[in-house]
Each structure stands twice: as structure tokens, then as C-alpha cells.
Amino acid sequence: MSGWELFLFSFLNLRVIAEYLPSIAAGFLLTVQLAALIIASGLALGLLLAVLRSLGSLVLSFAIVLFVDLFRAIPPLVLIVLLYFGLPNLGFAPSGFVCTWVVLALVLAAFAEEIVWAGILSVPRGQWEAARSTGLGFFATLRCVVLPQALRLAIAPLTNRTIAITKGTALGSVVAVSEILAQASAGVSFSSNPSPLTLGALAYLVLFAPMVLLARRIERRFAWRR
Amino acid sequence: MLSRPIIEARAIHKSFGPLKVLDGVDLVVAERELVFIIGPSGSGKSTLLRCLNRLEEPTSGHIVVDGIDVLAHRTDINALRRRIGMVFQSFNLYPHMTALGNVALALRRVVGLRRRDAEERARSALARVGLADKADAYPAQLSGGQQQRVAIARAVALEPRVMLFDEPTSALDPELVGSVLRVMRQLREGGMTMVVVSHEMEFARAAADRVLFMDGGRVIEQGPPDCLFGAPKSDRLRAFLRSLERH
Numbered sequence: 001m002s003g004w005e006l007f008l009f010s011f012l013n014l015r016v017i018a019e020y021l022p023s024i025a026a027g028f029l030l031t032v033q034l035a036a037l038i039i040a041s042g043l044a045l046g047l048l049l050a051v052l053r054s055l056g057s058l059v060l061s062f063a064i065v066l067f068v069d070l071f072r073a074i075p076p077l078v079l080i081v082l083l084y085f086g087l088p089n090l091g092f093a094p095s096g097f098v099c100t101w102v103v104l105a106l107v108l109a110a111f112a113e114e115i116v117w118a119g120i121l122s123v124p125r126g127q128w129e130a131a132r133s134t135g136l137g138f139f140a141t142l143r144c145v146v147l148p149q150a151l152r153l154a155i156a157p158l159t160n161r162t163i164a165i166t167k168g169t170a171l172g173s174v175v176a177v178s179e180i181l182a183q184a185s186a187g188v189s190f191s192s193n194p195s196p197l198t199l200g201a202l203a204y205l206v207l208f209a210p211m212v213l214l215a216r217r218i219e220r221r222f223a224w225r226r
Numbered sequence: 227m228l229s230r231p232i233i234e235a236r237a238i239h240k241s242f243g244p245l246k247v248l249d250g251v252d253l254v255v256a257e258r259e260l261v262f263i264i265g266p267s268g269s270g271k272s273t274l275l276r277c278l279n280r281l282e283e284p285t286s287g288h289i290v291v292d293g294i295d296v297l298a299h300r301t302d303i304n305a306l307r308r309r310i311g312m313v314f315q316s317f318n319l320y321p322h323m324t325a326l327g328n329v330a331l332a333l334r335r336v337v338g339l340r341r342r343d344a345e346e347r348a349r350s351a352l353a354r355v356g357l358a359d360k361a362d363a364y365p366a367q368l369s370g371g372q373q374q375r376v377a378i379a380r381a382v383a384l385e386p387r388v389m390l391f392d393e394p395t396s397a398l399d400p401e402l403v404g405s406v407l408r409v410m411r412q413l414r415e416g417g418m419t420m421v422v423v424s425h426e427m428e429f430a431r432a433a434a435d436r437v438l439f440m441d442g443g444r445v446i447e448q449g450p451p452d453c454l455f456g457a458p459k460s461d462r463l464r465a466f467l468r469s470l471e472r473h
């Protein structure tokens with residue numbers, strides 16, 4: 001076999017690919033569900049925390065900063081393993097899927113809170129004062145005046161973070177979540193051929209390329225004329 | 227003055243930490259009156275204005291606006307602020323909304339009008355400041371003078387009992403000042419009660435009923451513009467007027 005043939009045999013082995021396509025497709029669907037859950041709950045929680053922080057309560061702000069710094073500092077894999085193997089000792093055994101979801105959602109929430117908070121801070125005080133002086137309440141001002149401006153600034157770093165953290169779904173393979181990477185690795189062991197990994201990479205591309213494109217579209221929509 | 231006061235502020239004190247900014251200011255403004263406030267930078271003019279709608283919380287004192295105790299805790303401050311229009315030096319338009327959106331926001335969220343009604347009232351407010359054709363423009367597409375007129379429309383659309391202006395023309399290029407002053411004069415002719423912090427002396431002479439001179443957190447001198455400008459009693463006011471002439 002020539003080098004090129006060897007490469008094709010190893011990484012683009014059609015027979016192996018055909019055999020493992022169904023299991024990787026299943027892994028793909030599971031990853032999509034996991035990613036959707038992480039993104040929805042992580043961003044919602046991050047936004048909520050930023051809003052709570054804007055209330056200006058010292059105790060609340062301190063607690064939020066503590067949470068944020070903790071979850072930004074510890075590698076997600078450590079937290080996932082800790083939950084998955086630690087919690088059963090407390091009589092509570094969430095699945096690997098739930099552990100991965102919860103940890104990555106919390107990590108995303110931590111980063112999202114920081115990004116949105118920075119956006120809120122960047123809105124000039126005069127915007128608050130103008131809105132409040134017309135009789136708008138605190139939350140109406142936040143929702144209608146401050147957050148739209150804050151989120152416009154936040155949208156680019158937020159989508160970058162979201163994509164980076166959502167790729168962490170691959171960490172679920174460590175705690176028995178049958179997502180793309182787990183399925184691909186299993187395929188590699190069973191077939192003794194790395195082609196399933198190629199398929200896995202393709203699956204990730206199919207999942208994340210649309211997210212990157214969507215991010216671009218959101219960015220364009222949020223850019224009002226200056 | 228026969229008509230009842232719309233603003234009655236008594237013994238207003240305000241400190242920022244150790245810094246005493248207002249030191250016992252009284253301000254009583256009658257219905258339809260136009261009061262001008264002048265004074266050197268840092269004398270507390272903005273702070274006084276901002277106390278009137280509680281953007282700033284006075285350290286002590288009493289403020290009644292349109293019969294409502296501004297500082298009482300049970301006062302619905304948002305309902306009250308709707309009746310006190312405020313215009314800022316830096317316009318503070320919402321950059322993500324059109325001129326129409328800027329004016330309509332509080333009409334919808336505070337007054338509770340439906341979108342169609344709010345926009346109709348917003349359009350007529352924009353027409354009153356001469357910007358009927360700019361309803362769909364974003365703030366960044368407007369000149370400073372136009373932006374400030376949108377800001378005036380935003381406040382006026384709520385049909386306030388009194389309008390507060392904090393240096394409404396001092397961020398404007400000289401050739402744009404006139405358009406804003408014209409709108410203010412028009413408001414005045416419509417019978418609006420106004421408190422104006424500004425150094426537009428010609429406008430003060432022509433339109434003000436009364437001018438207050440503040441320095442060091444106190445009202446040093448007040449009276450009709452002719453008296454105040456023509457025959458200033460205090461040295462501080464004389465010095466201040468001289469410093470304005472030099473510019």
C-alpha cells in the first residue's frame with residue numbers, strides 16, 4: 001500500500017464509516033440535545049445573575065462574584081468528574097448527561113454573567129437617568145434601555161464563549177455520555193480503525209458551523225446604525 | 227405672584243460625603259413661571275435640579291411638586307417623575323431607538339398607551355419641536371440640535387406639569403443653539419412652567435420671569451432678569467457676570 005492508500009484506509013475507510021454511521025448519528029443527536037440544554041440554561045442563568053448584580057446589593061454581588069470566579073477558575077472536566085463520582089456518596093446519583101449539562105451550564109453562566117455585566121457597566125449613567133426621569137422603573141429601564149445596549153456589546157464575546165464551552169460536551173465521554181466523541185472512540189476500539197474519528201469531526205463541524213454562522217447573523221442584526 | 231406654586235423646595239441640603247453641595251436652598255416656582263438658574267461651575271445647580279425629581283436624594287429638606295411630597299417614601303416616584311420633564315446637557319437619547327421610539331417608550335411603558343396611540347402622540351410631539359420628518363431617524367443620524375429637540379419632545383409628550391432643563395444648549399455648536407431656544411420659547415408661550423439652568427443670558431433676559439444666582443450651594447441673589455443683570459447687589463454676582471462677558 002502506498003502512503004496515500006494507507007491514509008485513506010485508516011481515516012476514510014468507507015466500510016468502517018458505513019458501519020459506525022448510525023451510532024455516531026445517535027451521538028450527534030444526543031450532543032445536540034445536550035448543547036441546546038447547556039446554551040439555554042447557561043445563558044438564561046448568566047443573564048439573570050447579571051441582572052441581580054445590577055440591583056446593587058453588596059451581599060448578592062459578592063456571592064455572584066464568588067460563584068463566577070470559582071466556575072471560571074476550575075477546569076470543567078474536574079467538576080464533571082467530581083459531580084459524577086462524588087454525588088453518589090451523598091445518596092444522589094445523577095447521570096453523566098445531567099452532570100455534564102449542569103457543570104457546563106454553570107460554567108457558561110459564569111462567563112455570560114461577566115460579559116453581560118461588563119456590557120451593563122458600559123452603558124452611560126445618563127441613559128439610566130433619562131429613562132428614570134420619564135417615570136420608567138428600574139426593571140423597565142434595564143429591559144428597554146440598558147440591556148439592549150449592553151447585549152449589543154456582549155453578543156460577540158458571548159457567542160464565542162458559548163461555542164467554546166458547548167464544545168466541552170465532548171468531556172461527557174469521560175462520564176459515560178454517549179455523545180459524538182464517545183461513540184467515535186468506541187468505534188475506533190471496536191474496528192481498530194480511526195475512521196470513526198473522522199466521522200466524529202465531521203459531526204462536530206455539522207453541529208458548530210451553523211452556530212458560528214448564526215452568531216454572525218445575530219451580530220449583524222444587533223448592530224443598529226451609528 | 228398669584229398662582230399657586232408648582233415647585234416648593236425648602237431648606238434643601240445635599241452632601242456627597244464630606245462635600246457640602248447644597249447648603250439650605252429654597253426654590254419656589256409658581257405655575258407658568260420661568261425661573262433661570264445661573265452660577266459658577268460646581269455651585270450645585272445641577273444637583274438642585276436633580277433633587278427636584280429625586281434623581282439625587284437630598285440629605286435633608288422638603289420638596290413638594292404639584293402638591294405631591296417628592297421625598298416621602300410612600301410617594302410613587304415613577305408616577306411623579308412623569309409629571310416632571312427633564313432635559314439633559316448631553317441629550318441622553320437611547321441610541322438603539324429611532325426618534326419616534328425614544329419619544330414613544332415612556333408613553334407605552336409608563337402611561338400605558340397601546341403602540342398605535344403612543345406613536346401617534348409621539349409623532350405630534352416631534353412635530354411640535356419641528357422634527358416631524360425625522361421620526362424614523364436614529365440619534366446618530368441627527369445633529370446635536372435635533373437630538374436635543376427629540377429629548378425635549380420625549381419629556382413634553384408625557385404632558386408634564388413642569389420642565390427642568392440642565393444646560394440644554396451648552397453641548398451644542400453655536401449655530402444650533404437657536405433651534406433649541408426657539409422650542410423652549412414656544413413651550414414657554416404655551417404656558418409651561420420651566421426651571422432652566424443655563425448661561426444663555428440673552429434668552430434669560432427675554433424670557434425669564436426670575437433669575438437665581440447660586441454660589442457655593444446657596445442662592446446668593448434673585449430677582450427679575452433686568453434687576454439682576456442691570457444692578458447686581460453682591461460682589462460675587464458682579465464678578466460672575468464679568469467673567470461671562472469675557473468669554
Ligand SMILES: Nc1ncnc2c1ncn2[C@@H]1O[C@H](COP(=O)(O)OP(=O)(O)OP(=O)(O)O)[C@@H](O)[C@H]1O
Nearest residue numbers: 242245247265266267268269270271272273274393
Ligand atoms: N454623584 C456625585 N458624587 C460626588 N460629588 C458630586 C456628585 N455630583 C456632583 N458632585 C459635586 O457636587 C458639586 C456640585 O455639582 P453640580 O453638578 O451640582 O454643579 P453645577 O453647578 O451644575 O456645575 P456645572 O456648571 O459645572 O454643571 C461639584 O463639586 C461636584 O463635583
Ligand SMILES: [Mg+2]
Nearest residue numbers: 271272273392
Ligand atoms: Mg451642572
